[in-house]
Amino acid sequence: MKKTKLFQACTLAAAMAAASTSYAGSITIASPQDPGSWDPIDTFLVNWASVATNIFDGLTYRGPDLELVPGLATSWEELDDGKRIRFTLREGVVFHNDEPFNAESVKFTFDRLLGEEGSRGPQRSNYTAISHVEIIDDYTVDFFLYNADPVLLTKLAGYGAMIVPPGYIEEHGDDHFNTHPVGTGPFKLVDYTPRSDVKLEAFADHWGGAPKLDSVTYRFISEPSTAVAELQSGRVDLVLPPTIPIGMIESINNHPNAEIVSVASPTVEALRFNTQSGITADERVRQAIIMAVDRQAIVDAVLAGEGNVIASFQGSQSFGFDPSLDPYPFDPQRAQQLLAEAGVEPGTSLQIDVRGNDSTFSEVAQVVASYLQGVGLNVSIQPYETNVLLNDIIPAGRTGAMFQQKWGGWTFDFDNTAYLMYHTGERWNPYDSDAQLDEMLNTQRGITNREERETLLQFIARYTKERALEMPLYSQNALYGVGSRVTNFEPAPDNRIRLTNVDVSE
Missing domain, CATH: 3.10.105.10 (Dipeptide-binding Protein; Domain 3)
Structure with missing residues (x-):
């Protein structure tokens, strides 16, 4: 077997571990749409990812700099001319319900995605290059591919490839998981009111270190003028794309407590x-x-x-x-x-x-x-x-x-x-x-x-x-409305903002 690629960096872990373990308050974010389900295999929506990037982790991770780095996998090798990928998994990781993350979690996630449950959602077609996943040991898995997929490692950083807990889903069922998701991410979902809001709390046991914030509330505000008014009043700290109309850019930038942050986007x-x-x-x-x-x-x-x-x-x-x-x-x-x-x-x-x-x-x-x-x-x-x-x-x-x-x-x-x-x-x-x-x-x-x-x-x-x-x-361009109390915010071109290092100044 020829080793064609090997990543053994720990960029993401190092960056996240650098975050302070002391909590520093809460922020409120305006999102234009309630995805309706928090199950990774049920959605294609950017607004899902804007929230769920903080709830779930994938085997790989890609941040605002667009560089692909290790996530729940610490390294990977492309073997057999790209038709098999071996992942070495991160040890000591737990889900929000204290269920351990291991090779069984990865196999369950992809068996589910490629099986009957995944067939009812929009994500499976992104991963059809995968034939099956085999467990080598507790922290090693092999992905067998029908054909080499040059984009697969990037796909594993988002959406349907987010790793889910086998025991929790088997106990509570898919319908419950839609509204009460559990992942390994830096925040855990603690309350969800459909069409209203979703509340997250910091997950102190995250493998990369606890977030600086102790909680985040996402309010689903579909009306742009309402979202902008809430930002300018201070009741919202961050407005996500694509909410902000072009015609409101000047009024936001002229407001003493808010500004527009613009970044080139693939949208x-x-x-x-x-x-x-x-x-x-x-x-x-x-x-x-x-x-x-x-x-x-x-x-x-x-x-x-x-x-x-x-x-x-x-x-x-x-x-x-x-x-x-x-x-x-x-x-x-x-x-x-x-x-x-x-x-x-x-x-x-x-x-x-x-x-x-x-x-x-x-x-x-x-x-x-x-x-x-x-x-x-x-x-x-x-x-x-x-x-x-x-x-x-x-x-x-x-x-x-x-x-x-x-x-x-x-x-x-x-x-x-x-x-x-x-x-x-x-x-x-x-x-x-x-x-x-x-x-x-x-x-x-x-x-x-x-x-x-x-x-x-x-x-x-x-x-x-x-x-x-x-x-x-x-x-x-992706336009973010950012309140003056928000610090360490880095806009993501693809709207998938990770809030681990975001802070607030009171």
């Missing part, structure tokens, strides 16, 4: 198309709709420059980004020609579905509608409660001709976006089926040569652009 926005029925089943119509909209003007005017126009559904930080790929030009005359060629009559109706609580994107949608009306389309905007749009309308294929898709791209690898958006049968691809695209998406997952894989991902981006599967709009 991208697009309006995706129903490619199966209606006028947008015609590729010419989709291209026309894209060319009818001046996306740079939207970034400049609506986002106040806090973003960049994109040519494919990824930002510049994504592996697979092609800087030579130009967006469709703003060309309303050509758009009208294409619509005429496709036989679209002036006044034809078109519906855009959006998240109702996203005030910035609601403004963007209004501008898009205005541009499309300029080429003869009669556009209506249909707002939905976010969970309804994401859990019901889109996966069931019940959208209008266009629908909002915001994607976090948290792996900073186009695979995590492209596979879930374009592969036949995936949750976020209710309409399209393209055998050539499926083959390319499957092939790139098995390529271990970094340059070859990047080239194929760039080709996939170009292919999807030519097919006009969505109107790529922009990558947007």
